[in-house]
Amino acid sequence: MPVLTSHIQENYLKALYHLTADKKEVTVNELAKKMDLKMPSVTSMMQKMADEKLIKYEKYKPIKLTDKGRKMAGLIIRKHRLTEMFLVNVMNFGWEEVHEIAEQIEHIKSPAFFNKMDKMLGSPARDPHGSVIPDSSGNIREEVHISLSDVAMGEGAKIIGLAQSEDSFLRFLNSKNIKLGSEVKVLEKEEFDGSIVIEINKKKISLSSKVADDIYIKQEVK
Amino acid sequence: MPVLTSHIQENYLKALYHLTADKKEVTVNELAKKMDLKMPSVTSMMQKMADEKLIKYEKYKPIKLTDKGRKMAGLIIRKHRLTEMFLVNVMNFGWEEVHEIAEQIEHIKSPAFFNKMDKMLGSPARDPHGSVIPDSSGNIREEVHISLSDVAMGEGAKIIGLAQSEDSFLRFLNSKNIKLGSEVKVLEKEEFDGSIVIEINKKKISLSSKVADDIYIKQEVK
DNA sequence: ATATAAAATTAGATACGTCTAACAATTTTA
DNA sequence: TAAAATTGTTAGACGTATCTAATTTTATAT
Numbered sequence A, B: 001m002p003v004l005t006s007h008i009q010e011n012y013l014k015a016l017y018h019l020t021a022d023k024k025e026v027t028v029n030e031l032a033k034k035m036d037l038k039m040p041s042v043t044s045m046m047q048k049m050a051d052e053k054l055i056k057y058e059k060y061k062p063i064k065l066t067d068k069g070r071k072m073a074g075l076i077i078r079k080h081r082l083t084e085m086f087l088v089n090v091m092n093f094g095w096e097e098v099h100e101i102a103e104q105i106e107h108i109k110s111p112a113f114f115n116k117m118d119k120m121l122g123s124p125a126r127d128p129h130g131s132v133i134p135d136s137s138g139n140i141r142e143e144v145h146i147s148l149s150d151v152a153m154g155e156g157a158k159i160i161g162l163a164q165s166e167d168s169f170l171r172f173l174n175s176k177n178i179k180l181g182s183e184v185k186v187l188e189k190e191e192f193d194g195s196i197v198i199e200i201n202k203k204k205i206s207l208s209s210k211v212a213d214d215i216y217i218k219q220e221v222k
Numbered sequence C: 001a002t003a004t005a006a007a008a009t010t011a012g013a014t015a016c017g018t019c020t021a022a023c024a025a026t027t028t029t030a
Numbered sequence D: 001t002a003a004a005a006t007t008g009t010t011a012g013a014c015g016t017a018t019c020t021a022a023t024t025t026t027a028t029a030t
Helices: A005-019 A028-035 A039-051 A067-089 A099-107 A111-121 A167-175 A207-214 B004-021 B030-035 B039-051 B067-089 B099-104 B110-119 B169-175 B209-213
Strands: A155-163 A183-189 A196-200 A203-207 A217-220 B158-160 B183-189 B198-201 B203-207 B213-217
Touching: A005 A028, A005 A067, A005 B158, A028 A039, A039 B169, A067 A099, A067 A111, A155 A167, A196 B209, A203 A207, B004 B030, B004 B039, B004 B067, B039 B169, B067 B099, B067 B110, B203 B209, B209 B213
Parallel strands: none
Antiparallel strands: A155 A183, A155 A217, A183 A196, A196 A203, B158 B183, B158 B213, B183 B198, B198 B203
């Protein structure tokens, strides 16, 4: 009898989902790095998941999610993001505290539990970090993201999402008082390292390109 | 690398806790039945848990929890019962719906999560089924329970707890409109099968001894 | 007190998910 | 395009938790 197989496959599905978001496929090596595993472990699981029709996989070829696999991944991500929203809005956690807890709760098997969350929250469209919550079938309408790095000098923008929700990153944003919904203006752009200087809450702040890349914005309509 | 060892040992600890509640010790056979496992599986785990000083165990002898083991069990039960309280009081689940969900959430590793629950609930002393919630060190003051079966004919009593929280049992109580806090009066007692007839909400209801045994009461002070 | 029944243990197998080491295929570079 | 580097697979091992089958110990009954 297995010992919580699903839990583990769910983590593979999530990683596959994120890694295939743009290029539609991912290599064994990339997946192994993302999951902090060795390549043979990944190869072996890919063979299993291919048998279960969760992925499309042929020897030496990049891996793709099937529609079934993508939906299943979407359902897990839905549970993760609903949980984050619940933790922030109902239980009053800070947005930097919720990722770790949601990583665990996303594996809970109880549709009723997540339906209740969804209802209590009024079926939110996004999680506390601005990411879209997949619908109850696991489908998600992926969006084209515009980074703070893409904003031209002198232009204004509103922060609407984040590319990652590591707590270190979120604590950094907290320390600069950067939140979802904050209005910013790009004052300077350094060519050689991509760093930028922005104005936010009437203060000047310098951000590395690594940070600016991971902040999604909506262009200001003037 | 292990695959969720703790999760499994936690379930053993819980079962051990419940089975040793009265007699202070339990046999391999009883534990195997409770957990729906075969005896060799249990023997093997008992050897492991004895090494870890969670239980006191010698070949062919009954199993006892060590203080360490009992505290760890208490902490898991605390998480379970806090969760049940949270599900009922915050998320508006019925008391018959929460056990299954709590079985899963009790394994979440996040003191902050359960501390927040505890705070939101005002540090409740009991769960929705009247069971005492262990303190944050895993200690529990066990009580002497008086069953509805122990009440003499003609006497009144108030329902304050349950010996089990199977959803089938709880749905049965729901159907009879029996709740925690309900006032009852014992009208008749059948000698041969231990069944009783009570008055509750001005209605007469007959209960088997199996049911009456599992309902804890407080004697009415007249 | 001995035979029988029940309980418990040991031995050895299986499933799962991981790993290392060895080898094979593919991609990059010179 | 050949050599080198990288990526990927296979083979085989390990740890965990389970199982069945066989054996041993303890408890029960006559």
